[in-house]
Amino acid sequence: MSEATARPLQVRGEVLSTHRVGAYHHLVLVAPGVADQARPGQFVALALGGPDTNLVLRRAFSIYRVSTRGVYGGTVEIIYAARGAGTQWLARQVQHTRVDVVGPLGRPFAPPRDVASATLVGGGYGSAPLFALAEMLQARGCRVDFVLGAASSDRLFGALDAKRMGSIVAVTTDDGSAGTRGRVTDVLPAVIERAGTDVVYACGPMAMLRAVSVVADSYGIPAQCAVEESMACGIGVCMTCVLPVRGDDGITRMVRSCVEGPVFLGDRVRWDDVGTVPADALGAPR
Amino acid sequence: MTFSVRTVPAPTAPAEPACDVTTRLGPVTLPNPVLTASGCAAAGRELDQFFDVTQLGAVVTKSIQLAARSGRPTPRMAETPSGMLNSIGLQGPGIDDFLAKDLSWLRERGARTVVSIAGSSVEDYATLARRLRRADGVTAIEVNISCPNVADRGLVFACDPVAAGDVVAAVRHETDAAVPVFAKLSPDVTDIVAVARACVEAGADGLSMINTLLGMALDLDTMRPVLAGVTGGLSGPAIRPVAVRCIWQVHAALPDVPIIGMGGVRSGLDALEMVLAGASAVSVGTAVFNDPGAPPRVLHELVVALAERGFDRLSDAVGFAHRGPA
Numbered sequence A: 001m002s003e004a005t006a007r008p009l010q011v012r013g014e015v016l017s018t019h020r021v022g023a024y025h026h027l028v029l030v031a032p033g034v035a036d037q038a039r040p041g042q043f044v045a046l047a048l049g050g051p052d053t054n055l056v057l058r059r060a061f062s063i064y065r066v067s068t069r070g071v072y073g074g075t076v077e078i079i080y081a082a083r084g085a086g087t088q089w090l091a092r093q094v095q096h097t098r099v100d101v102v103g104p105l106g107r108p109f110a111p112p113r114d115v116a117s118a119t120l121v122g123g124g125y126g127s128a129p130l131f132a133l134a135e136m137l138q139a140r141g142c143r144v145d146f147v148l149g150a151a152s153s154d155r156l157f158g159a160l161d162a163k164r165m166g167s168i169v170a171v172t173t174d175d176g177s178a179g180t181r182g183r184v185t186d187v188l189p190a191v192i193e194r195a196g197t198d199v200v201y202a203c204g205p206m207a208m209l210r211a212v213s214v215v216a217d218s219y220g221i222p223a224q225c226a227v228e229e230s231m232a233c234g235i236g237v238c239m240t241c242v243l244p245v246r247g248d249d250g251i252t253r254m255v256r257s258c259v260e261g262p263v264f265l266g267d268r269v270r271w272d273d274v275g276t277v278p279a280d281a282l283g284a285p286r
Numbered sequence B: 001m002t003f004s005v006r007t008v009p010a011p012t013a014p015a016e017p018a019c020d021v022t023t024r025l026g027p028v029t030l031p032n033p034v035l036t037a038s039g040c041a042a043a044g045r046e047l048d049q050f051f052d053v054t055q056l057g058a059v060v061t062k063s064i065q066l067a068a069r070s071g072r073p074t075p076r077m078a079e080t081p082s083g084m085l086n087s088i089g090l091q092g093p094g095i096d097d098f099l100a101k102d103l104s105w106l107r108e109r110g111a112r113t114v115v116s117i118a119g120s121s122v123e124d125y126a127t128l129a130r131r132l133r134r135a136d137g138v139t140a141i142e143v144n145i146s147c148p149n150v151a152d153r154g155l156v157f158a159c160d161p162v163a164a165g166d167v168v169a170a171v172r173h174e175t176d177a178a179v180p181v182f183a184k185l186s187p188d189v190t191d192i193v194a195v196a197r198a199c200v201e202a203g204a205d206g207l208s209m210i211n212t213l214l215g216m217a218l219d220l221d222t223m224r225p226v227l228a229g230v231t232g233g234l235s236g237p238a239i240r241p242v243a244v245r246c247i248w249q250v251h252a253a254l255p256d257v258p259i260i261g262m263g264g265v266r267s268g269l270d271a272l273e274m275v276l277a278g279a280s281a282v283s284v285g286t287a288v289f290n291d292p293g294a295p296p297r298v299l300h301e302l303v304v305a306l307a308e309r310g311f312d313r314l315s316d317a318v319g320f321a322h323r324g325p326a
Ligand SMILES: Cc1cc2nc3c(=O)[nH]c(=O)nc-3n(C[C@H](O)[C@H](O)[C@H](O)COP(=O)(O)OP(=O)(O)OC[C@H]3O[C@@H](n4cnc5c(N)ncnc54)[C@H](O)[C@@H]3O)c2cc1C
Pocket: A043, A057, A058, A059, A060, A061, A062, A063, A078, A079, A080, A081, A082, A083, A084, A085, A086, A087, A088, A125, A126, A128, A227, A228, A229, A230, A231, A232, A262, B078, B079
């Protein structure tokens, strides 16, 4: 579904700046080489916790933006929520902290073959990778509209960027603290109808992706969804990050979201079966 | 303001080994003692993006079974202090696809390959060995006996010296004498030496240890198990002392049997500890998840550590800790 990508790099990065945006943190990392190859929808895997850490696994983050020029020889930016031990450590770091970066990883969003009307749907920090995507799509002459949703206004990321770039920008929050009270899928049909959407791109929690897929399906348009599965390695060697996906041959396989994703066609993912091994999956227990 | 940022991949193979690091695993000699660990390197292809896998002593593949297997539901992993739990359930392509796609790639790439095999009956293992006998590019076979034995109500082969020996004998019988057979032991037994001895008496050329330890974690928000499979295998630095103890005990009892040591190796010094305890080679597993460049780095650091301690040859360091007071 996506184009072939260059091989990932492992680089010793360094924190250039970090600041808060609402409930999230915006981190700029010096990561030479990674920026040059990165495409919208790809992610980086960071080793967090410092040299003597007891955290043995990397953490995956969508690439928000990159800059390939400038004195730092390439920077990569992410938007993250400080949750557990690794991200809380990251939130305490200041300029110059070293962070080992592996990336860019995964398959990016695939641009439409022809000029198209694209609706970009983001939930929480899931909107982060959509702005670089919007730029790429607009450079190809595509129309871009946004639907952004979050639990509350402090978890809404990038509404201003969206207003600058998008034709229509629809915002929803669960608590009504910004935009329409409700879910992204409450307003998505109206946007699709007004924009004459040809393709939906989505990134956010699994439940949102599932609902967005259903809406896109009902309009007969494809949805490219960037999923977030728990990952131990991010590079395809451990098999922790699998979910059931139907292949071109109609057969369901447990595929690795880190290398075959994170972007999947919504109608290929068996959303209702995520977290299980469907009985008809290849190699399922008999 | 200056940034000294170094790009990796860089710190890989030592330019000129200060010491002879070739190592003998029964009938086979490897150019160096650092291997990947089964299930932590797939079949080498992904890691080859980060370093040249032909630099390793060998690539140890994910355990291969007769048919494709989908593995267990997610979540399949949980991070724990200095370790992780996994319940992958041996997801893999099955022997046919493995031979056609993975082994052929490794062979063409020029990597030495230790094929790990897993089954649920003695006959499964024997069939796998027979299939491998006809394939080119198998440097050694590692028999993953930490699998439930269907014929014995699911009791794990590795926990029963008789069943473990039966599997090893069947694989040895089907395998060319030039290809060493290593039995991979589980630490979750009362007497690892008894299982080790049974495997060697059944014809194992060597022993790999240790596989993961059975563990479990609860999610304190949902107040339920974190893993969909409830229990999982614990790996990483947290288990290294257990691995060193197992290597020590088995080497003490069977000093002539080569051991591939593994369990939490993250640095060359960790590898050295296993060598001194009795390992002739070392597999790097979970550390790869944190540092995809770990295997060649561990090799480089091990060479330096051996040289610093005055060893001209790796083989002189194997089991060195068992010698009397310095
Ligand atoms: C492709 C991808 C893109 C992501 N993009 C972003 C992003 O842009 N911003 C952001 O804030 N978060 C993102 N995440 C989620 C982020 O990886 C987790 O929030 C983070 O790993 C949690 O680490 P921790 O140390 O806080 O939590 P801990 O609970 O200490 O993490 C323990 C282990 O579980 C894994 N883990 C825990 N939660 C998640 C999760 N939700 N998803 C995947 N692995 C998890 C960690 O990688 C780690 O190995 C993304 C995840 C994936 C897979």
